[in-house]
Amino acid sequence: MASSFKIGERFHEKVKGLLEGESSISSDLKEELEAVKEQSIPFKTVRKLHKLLQENGHPVYLHGLFEDSTLYLPEVITPPRNPQLVARLEKIKAKLANEEYRRITRNVNPQEINQNGTLADFGRQVRSVKAVVVTVFNFLVTVVAAFACSYLGSQYIFTETAARVIAAVIAASVVGLAELYVLVRTMEGDLGEP
Template sequence: MASAFVVGDHFKMGVTELLEKTDSSLPEGLRQKLNIIVEKTGQTTLPFSTARQLNVYLKDQGYPLYLHELLEDSSLHLPGFVKPPRNPELVARLELIKARLANEEYNKMTRNVNNQEMNRNGTLADFGREVRSAKAVVVTVFNFLVTVVATFACSYMGSQYLFTETTPRVVSAVIATSVVGLAELFVLVRTMEGELGEP
């Protein structure tokens, strides 16, 4: 926070004239302070308290010189900011919080990673489920084919007692095989729908 002015040459010249004109009426303490400010070379500061004393003196004595005129080429003196030291306990707590947040973010990023992962397509458990599912489909298709072939063979062989010619025997075997194949296909579709979770 500002507590002084940085005075320029205009202020020094005005105060020098004031000091020469007023020999006895200027208070001794204020005279000494102003003499010190005028005699300094380089950057010179005027404290606010001294500026107030000078302003009161100029008003009381009725001088045509005003303080704001003296301070035309002056500026505020702003002291440099001194950064206070950080509390070591606070720094330790902040480091602990940063580490905890970094750990939570790492866990969030790696929660889908599984050390049993075989490749990018899934884990070993997923691979086992897929093998079992494929095995069930192969067994079902093989069962369907065996049932259809066995039905044709049984119908063809059993129809020899009814028909003597080959053509009616083949036709009757194809009809029986079609009926059994459609029934087997219906059961197969219903089973697959049940496995997929559909009604």
């Protein structure tokens, strides 16, 4: 906390003029002002000087005296930290860091990190690929069979080949769309299960 001013040259000049021209200065204030040859003046002395200037009606104001001065703020000395406290804080920080690391990595499976994978993972992948291949093959066989049946069955209705092909394409498209609808619904059901 500030307790004094660091004074500048302007203060020295004005105080010197006051000391020479003023006879009503008390002896203790005069001694304090003469002792201010160093670079700081306490607030107590400044209050006495301010009171003297007010009583005698001097044209010099206090802010004019301290125009080039600054507050003297002593350096704050921080007490040394207790080594036991520092060690305890370090332990707590390490514990919190470990808990945070465990929380972040709790869902990491070390077997998934393995590049080769396990046999169980390989078996699951083969089964899923096999299911996809069977589904695609089933879709193609169904659409081709629907086309063939429609083409052969439409010979009793249409005599021209173009009409038979168009009828077969329409029937195969309807069967293919129906098959896709069932496939999507089945996949939705599989994906929706927990």
